[in-house]
Amino acid sequence: MDMNAYLSMFIDESNDHLQSLNENLLRLESEPEDLSIVQVIFRSAHTLKGMSATMGFEDLASLTHEMENVLDLVRNNKLKMDSFIFDTLFKGLDALESMVQDIVGGGTGKADVSPIVTSLQSIVKGDYKTTVPAAGASTHAKDSNVSRDANENMALDEFQISVLKHSMESGHNVYHIQVAVKEDCVLKAARAYMVFDILERNGEVIKSDPSVQELEQEKFDRFFSVYYISQLPEQTLKEQIESVSEIESASVTILDQESMSLLSRPSTAEATAVSAADSSAPSEPAAAESGSTGRTANAKPAAQTSAGAPTRTIRVDIERLDTLMNLFSELLIDRVRLEQLSSEIRRSDLTETVEHMTRVSGDLQNIVLKLRMVPVDSVFNRFPRMVRDLAKSLDKKVDLVISGAETELDRTVIDEIGDPLVHLLRNSIDHGVESIDERIAAGKKDTGTVNLRAFHSGNHVFIEIEDDGKGINRDKVLSIAIKNEVISAEQANSLSDEEVYMLLFAPGFSTADKISDISGRGVGLDVVKSKITSLGGHVSVTSTLGKGTKFSIQLPLTLSIIWAMLIKLGSEKYAIPLSSIVETAIIKREQVRHIHGNRMIEFRNAIIPILSLSRILESPDFDEEQETDTEIVVIRKGDKWAAVMVDEFIGQSEIVLKPLGKYLTNIEAVSGATILGDGQVALIIDPNALIK
């Protein structure tokens, strides 16, 4: 499967999470008693773990998992933070950062993090206080191991510094080579390749600046430099490189321990982070020192990240898009005015210019309107892989059925909805779908099904996650809620099923019997709820014991583009969302029947109510009673239909949903407003409110 589509998303998100981890860990260091910060850190770490596992970066996920274990103890008051824990966590963070950097640079994100993992594990066991010096010694003893591991994976740039150091210790020569290509060289990339070819034959290239990828794409001027390990003497090396045609010169400098340590300092912040991450550095004081420099340098790697991220997408402040959109609406009004003027003046060159402008601004309009809208598919498309891996690791069979992936959502919502959906899916697969044996015993197919649906309804978007698993056990939920002191035993009896299910979203609640790395730490569902609430939506659960569970997320369409039917009522224009229109028709007055005081019509062999929009909206200058033929719009809400009488159809149009402002709230039958091409505001009818 092609991971590139969401690699940039992963990088962006992990950088965000790393940034927040860094910030919050620093905050926690100054306020160690504040457990709410630990919660925030824990959630970030948890999400990061989930994302890395999804993307297949196992080393990242496993290191995060170890850090999470430590944080879990802290969160539950079983462990007091102290400087050693902070240092270890920061080292862990630095290592994570350099792994993400490696992924940004096209690497695999693999790294040997065993020293940090060992420290983290010793913290969890609680024996670190007694064994700190011993641990130092043991990592010392492992040095040769580490260096061998690292030597096997020379391509890894996290360990450059330590690799160079260890190579020196083991008697290899470490060179810094600067190569200059001739000014008139045509195939610079090819020449660089030839140089690398020669170098690779007799040793290992540790790092090149610019990177190998950039060299291959000829993204360098005339110089490039490499760090290189080899047994060859300086002079031979120089001659070999200069024998490549069109290479002007090669300056080869041999490096010793001293120049190494000088070099490692002013080099990139990444290198600092590496040395900080490398707790197996030869001398103890140096390790401590690099730990602290690593922290002060935290801001630098973050800044680098933004510069180094793949350039296929850019992140733009939503406010700027709003401004762009508003400015464009202004332009539109003027355009309509210009068109009118030019048709009055009737000068062909003016008309032509205005026509051209109309076409261009039409295209521009399409782009501007679509800028903020993203199909939910961009979030959904990473789930199949995740579900597959998850099902495999749990030894379950799960089919993920996605529908409505083309549903468009506001970019702000898309950005935020990923994490909650990951949590819910993991939850469904971990807790919802039973194991194969259980399913067969229950008389079900051995493959469970998880449905992921997205759809528009009225002015909301719904996302549903439905599994056909074992359902929610009310009694189990209640007993755990009582045990975890979420509710009292007296309260428990009076709760409805829905209220019981909502307890799943209480902070610190988890029904998992054991902690797995998938879910079941009691974070997750409460994050889901707070996230969705912060987006102005809400989440609900329905469940049948033994049949399955459905999580339903309702999100508002704060700003979105929908197709609508524009209609007229006398002098007023309204929009009806196309998604709830079944069809339009023209009926005769006498077709309207009165049934028990309600007006109904026969439509496609069904009797459906017919409503007067002009009455509902108190139209000042239209009354369909005067007409013999009436246009109707048949709308639906779920499986209920109704006909709405209107004056005239104007046509279909793509409209931008705008809120009416905070002053006007809960206007009956109106879900929002839109601005028409002529600059006028038209109200959007909420069909859901018309059908009772």
Place this chain on the structure above:
Amino acid sequence: MGEELKVIVFALANEEYGIEVDKVRTIERMTPITRVPKTPAFIKGVINLRGVVVPVLDLRGRFGLSESEPTDNSRIIIVAVNDLEVGFIVDSANDVIDIDTDSIDSPPEVIGGIKAKYLRGVAKLGENRLLIMLNLAEVLNKNEIIQLEQLED
């Protein structure tokens, strides 16, 4: 001496009112207003203010004065209070002046009752000119509107 206060002066049925200038976003000429159904009569509807939909009130209606047809002088004053953005239709708006906060007296008792809440005070300008200062938060207070409606019923 109290503090200097910059106020926008607008006219409503032969009287002059003032709003602090920092609460005023812009002043617009009359533009087409889209009626919003099922709202109090003084809410005239919504307008398109450079791509943003903004509700518009007729201040005459809000203050219980008789409503009149808009003229060439009519303006919509867009104000922002407590993150509410609302437009007021006024008869005209053509002055910005500095007043001394000391010159603002509390509103006369006669007005009394609920209706006086949206009046902040009266400022004396020169000999014969009185400026009624508005308390915008109260002008936009919907609870009070509901109370008023109940009184009328």
